[in-house]
Amino acid sequence: MVQEELRQQMEAAQRGPSEVTQNFVAMLRAQLRDKEAKERQLLQTVADLQKEIQQLVSTPSRDTTGQLHFLTDSKALQTEINNLRIQLKMSRDEASKLRDQLNNRLRMSSKREAAVERRSVATEEMLQKKVKQLEDQLQETKQKQDKDRSDNEARKVKSAEEVARWDERKRWQQTVDKQKQKLKEKTTEIERLQSTVVSLKDTATRLEREKIVLDSRLRARRNSPASGTRIEALELEKNKLQVEVATLQSKLEMQQHHSGGLGAAMLQERLEAQQRRIAALELAKKGSGTVSEELEKLQETNATLQKANLLLESENLELRLDLEKHRTDTPRLKEQIQHLETYVSLLKTENAEHGGGAGDKDAEHKSLKSVAEMERTVIAMKRVVEKLQRENRRLMSGRKDTVIERESSADKLRTKVTTVEAEKKELQENYTEVMQKASRLETELDEANNQLRLLEGRLRTERDNAHTHTNELQLVKSQLEHKSQLLDKVKVLLRRAAAKEKMLHNKVTALQRLVPETLGQDRDT
Template identity: 40%
Template sequence: MVYKTDSEKLKELSLDEKNNLLQLIQKQRMEYSGHLEIDIQKIIKEKDDKIHELTVKLRQMKQNDSKKNLQAEPESSPNKVSDLEFSKDQLAKEHELLRKRYEQLINREKSTKDEIRDLKAQLMKKPSTMRTDKSTRIIKEQLQKKIAMLENEAEQLKKTVAEQVSIIETHRVQAADNFDKWKKMKHWQQVAEKLKNKLKEKDVELEKLQQISAGYRVLIERLEREKHNLEQRNRSLKGNNVTLESARDAELLRVENMRLQAELEGLRSRLEMQQNHSGALGAAMMQEKLEAQERKIAILELASKGPSEIRAELERLQISNSNIQKTNLRLEAENLDLQLDLEKASKEVPYLRQQIEHLQSYVNALQSENSEKHAQPTTQVIPTRDEIKKNSELERTVFMLKKVVEKLQAENKRLMNGKRPLSDRVASAGKLKRENDKLKDQCGQYAEKICRLEQDLLHVKSSKSVSFCTKSESDKVAALYDELSKVKEQLQSKTTLLDKVKVLLHRAATKEKMLLEEISLLKGQMQTEGGTVAEVSEGDRLEMNMYQAINNALDTVLGKDQTSMIFGEDVGFGGVFRCTVGLRDKYGKQRVFNTPLCEQGIIGFGIGAAVMGKTAIAEIQFADYIFPAFDQIVNEAAKYRYRSGGEFDCGKLTIRAPCGAVGHGGLYHSQSPEAYFAHTPGLKVVVPRGPIKAKGLLLSCVRDPDPCLILEPKVLYRKAVEEVPVDDYQLPIGRADVLVEGSDVTLIGWGTQVHVLKEVAELAKNELNISCEVIDLVSILPWDLDTVCKSVKKTRRALVSHEAPLTCGFGAELTATIQEECFFHLEAPLARVTGFDTPFPHVYEPFYVPTKWRCFEAVKQMFEN
């Protein structure tokens, strides 16, 4: 079979068939050109109408803009802005439709040209006899004319479309520029008004402070004059009372005796408070110590009555019985009890030293009085009843002090004999042993001093002779003594008042300085056209604790975001810590509601709501209960965006969880789980230290594009109180705060531990003259590497403290990074003061948490080494 080409087929056709074919082609071309002309005319007409309509709108807008000024009503501005935006969107849509229509016309033109080209080729292949045909030439000429006409029309259409597109683009750019200019002008007008109002308020406050400061200065001058007068009067009274020294000494002895009795009662009350405060273990230990001291006293009383064998046997039996009863308790808390006892002993030694110095001074006064009496001829008189009573009271006081020293000696003996050093604490045990030896020596010295004082008192008692004074002289002495005491009281009260006024004046001067700085800053902002926006607004503030600040932040979110919802266990009733109280009544049960007791379901529901575009705030009642939802948080919420390739996310999910020690929570209400979630990319974890941070961080977490976990230290819910801004504000996530600047060591913490480290910094400054820099990490994930490393490079030492256990706590990540980044700057090993690697205990909680004393000891060791 032979296939024929198109040219061969055309040659075989008859003349009539060829004419019919040409007529058919011409008819199709006419229909196509007619349709094309109709479509083009229709499009051109529509575009002309649209151009006319847009021109009219633009003219109207220009007329309205020329009439409008800066003081226009605020209601019209949003409407015009919305009209501009609507017209902008319409122009964009129309531009897109024109572009698509233009592409369709171009495609149709290309197909037509291809078809014409094929027909031309076919005509060129015809035989010469047919080309000479008149009808063929006429058809060809007509087709060429049509083609030329179509090409001209296509070119004109292209030019028209290009002109329309350029006009629309010009109008769109002009409208956008005008809108941006109006928006900027409105913004800076509002900023200027706010700054003017703030400047007026600061000026008024500055005037008030200046008036208060002037009043305080006058008051200080008056008090200083009164103090000077009282001091002169006191000196004159002292000069008049030199001859009345003996009667006054007797009165002073009586007052001193009463003071010592009051101090003894204070010691007993403090002992009872320690028993009640330190829990079951502390009460048992203190009761045991009291019983041991009572047994020692009984043995000492028997020492003067029975033989030595009976005393030794009785003491041995009592000690063995006591040791059998106490063995289990001592073995459980050996190391912790030793530290507590040493702290108590170190606190009581200065107090006993002060008592001994007081007694020694009074004994010296009695000796001087006795020597004066011996120098004069004396007569033996019978002492009065008051003198006998005073002597007996002094004897009892000395005896009580002696018993206190004996108790301390017995306690030190028990600590030395009953406590054995642990194998893993050899260094600390040796140090504690040396401290015990030192305390033992001090107690022995105090015992010797008391013995000497007792002998001096007996000597004074045996050799003292009292000379009787007349009734008038005794009355005069009493009156002078009363007047002197009144003057002393007045002087003391005036001195106290003067100190208070000085403190107030210092505070007023500090506040005045701060206000002047703020005023200068505001003036500088008003002079410049731009400026940075403060992180925390300086508007109205209210005194709030931490749970009230969180409630205020949640109220702000619910009021501004209609898609927001809060849910969790007992959330509708206000929550365990009252953070959501009143929100359900204000916003309804559909947005604030309770959930079943299922943490996995709470977080799963929150993920689903966030994926659907809702702002979901889930509350876990305690951070200890968050572990059933661990899979939902770590494998679903954190990885949602990554798993979907960026198509979906649950960034509108925020999880709140109270955490940390509270004083009586035990192992299921005291944990700090921040380290578990710090291993998870895709999450953000923050821990606030107070009300201002709690509100700002919570609002930032709610509006952050990633799922966030905010761990709230529950012990601070009611303890931390600050002046919190009422307005809406946000604080940055991932930036640490330097709370106290220093030069010798960097202390790093977060949450509750920040307040402990601030106390440590003050203690180290007062006791060791060490300047500490305190950093609140604020954000666990991500954490501020630059701020921490910059501080450590400056101080060359670092200490990290947190309540969570030591092993794999987040402090390990901090110290490892510091060691890597700041190795050549360090002058001492890095220190970590944390909880222990045990479940969180209930009875031993005071020993488990990293207290300021443990942190202070770590700082001290860094500088000793």
């Protein structure tokens, strides 16, 4: 359609000047024919007058009046002939001028027609090139629109993946919250353990003092025959040990109850993590707007996660120190129990020796009773030590579980870092492609503006010859407006891609900092 309209407009442009020149040439030819007819008429009148003069000269004059009249007539005719000759010469000159003007006009019209034809051919070729270029641009815009659709679909898929990653990061935040809760519980547990350690140290020092006292009494017993005071002292010692065993058992029961509360808290935190994951999936269904907002918030939460991780590491170190203290305290308690067992065995042998020498049945019965009670206290102390050993093993197993959990979290962080780096590379490639597209569109827009200016100038000059190119100009303007809109959209996409790339770069740096720290902690442990 555009080519047919251009052809019609070119034919009209060629037809316009040729009709004007043809009309002008026809008018000049008509004037020339009129002049030639007048010239022939004047020549005929001159010939007629000459014939009349000859006839008058050949016929003799009848009278003088006739001669005078003839002379006057001949003079008048002669002047008229001269005037007619002058007019004939002028008409001939005018006819020659008209012929020259006609020839010049014909030459000028032929040159003008040739120039118009050349110009029309050039404009037709240029317009055909422009039409072809516009068709190519239209095809490119269609391809770009298809590509934009595919890019939008890919972005939707990427947004779903980003939602999944956001869910993962949310779970990490939940784990951080869990670790904070565990940290609080561990601090309370550490305080209790410290109080138990202090009490155990006090009991150990007291037992040492009592051991020294009992050794001195034993030496005094060996030197003195009386054993009643020693049996009473042993009974007092037994009662003290029973009270200490009861306090230790109550403390162990409280610690076990506290550990059970930790397990329930962990289960509750797992349930909350699942609920948060469901909420994250619901957010993913709502669209990419909320996801982008949550991703922007994720960067802030990542810093808090790192701070919480540092706090957990420091508290983990304190727990390790407490475990080492418990490990060092358990062999000392074992040594104390062994020492008490040896002490009880010595007392048994001593009581047996003294019982055979004295022969007092009541004293022997009391000594046997005190020995049995001492054995029961020793058994109770063994049970306490076994409970402490079990508690230490449980704490060690919990420590191993935390180490394994941290190793798995470090692996997850490594995978996250690799995925985020891959996304960063992909976004950089997309960013470069979009920048190239934007530069190409800008150059095309400049070229189109230049072509538009050229077309407007040519239209101003050729508006008298042909009233065309209006539809083409509107089409070019609409295409330019469409390209400017596309360029604005590309600029918006570039800004979004730059912001997203910056955010992902910050996340990658944060995760890269976090991974070596976790690996170093795991190696230290």
